[in-house]
Amino acid sequence: MNDQIPVTVSERPVQESPLGWLRTEIDRLFDDFGGPARSIFTSGLSTMTPAPALELAEKENEYRLTAELPGLKEDDVEISIADGALTLSGEKHEEDERKDNGFLLRERRYGAFERRVPLPADVNQDAINAEFKHGVLTIVLPKDAQAAERTRKIAITAAS
Template sequence: MNDTTSVPTRKAASPTPIRNASPFGAPMDWLRSEIDQLFENFGQPGQSIFNFGRQGGSMPVPAVELVEDEKGYKLTAELPGLTEQDIEVSVAGDVLTITGEKKEDSKREEKGVLISERRYGSFHRQVPLPPDVDQEAITAEFKDGVLNVVLGKDQNVAARSRKIEIGKG
């Protein structure tokens, strides 16, 4: 599952107006509103209450938070149930890629019946990097299910930019 969307926050959806009030009152009105939203948002990542993105062995794409300070940026992704061996962080061009895969097998015997369960899932998240990131100053740390990626700023970005004079044609 690939996601190359930008990181900034999305605008909260406005509540769906209830067209025909139910004779059963507020609970049915709420349910109708939720079903209307389901169909209006069908196919949009992260919008479905049923999370259709999990089909086909894929894990949900993790949400990331990108925070800027004077020294650089800090990207945080919550990846519960994964270990640092399950995750790969790479950078190519101006895109940071976070990839993860989890394989889980369990076998147990209950009352003479062998029960074997397998769960597999993977995700692939791409984040466009701000133009002032120093790619040599990127570090990553994983602890307690949280991935922290520190992106240092390149102090020479301002020196590389220049104003271009416009000539008369």
């Protein structure tokens, strides 16, 4: 009688060598090809279109969220706020046509992205503004001065 029970492993084992790690990452890439994106901040994004890199930095009176969006214009990007989260989405349409020595080369590239970032509780949502310059989007999220006043400590009583 066979006492072994088949086990299904959902994650690959951790590789100790750099080449083992690389092999695992390449296998994961091919396993995920065409599937949904893994990031909790992405939605409706295939693995063929990478989500833009984001950086959130805190300053004394504001937060600054920057997104690298090379090749896009401000008309290609949309920013919205709902349910305490900022959603950054965009779409790129690029077409190139060249004729040379009787040959026609036509290239089309399309891609869409969406990133959803939970906002800190002390952001003044009515004063948010954004600037787009040289492929970098900077969103300024001012802090709400009264946010600290709305915070209160709750007393705990002992149950008898």
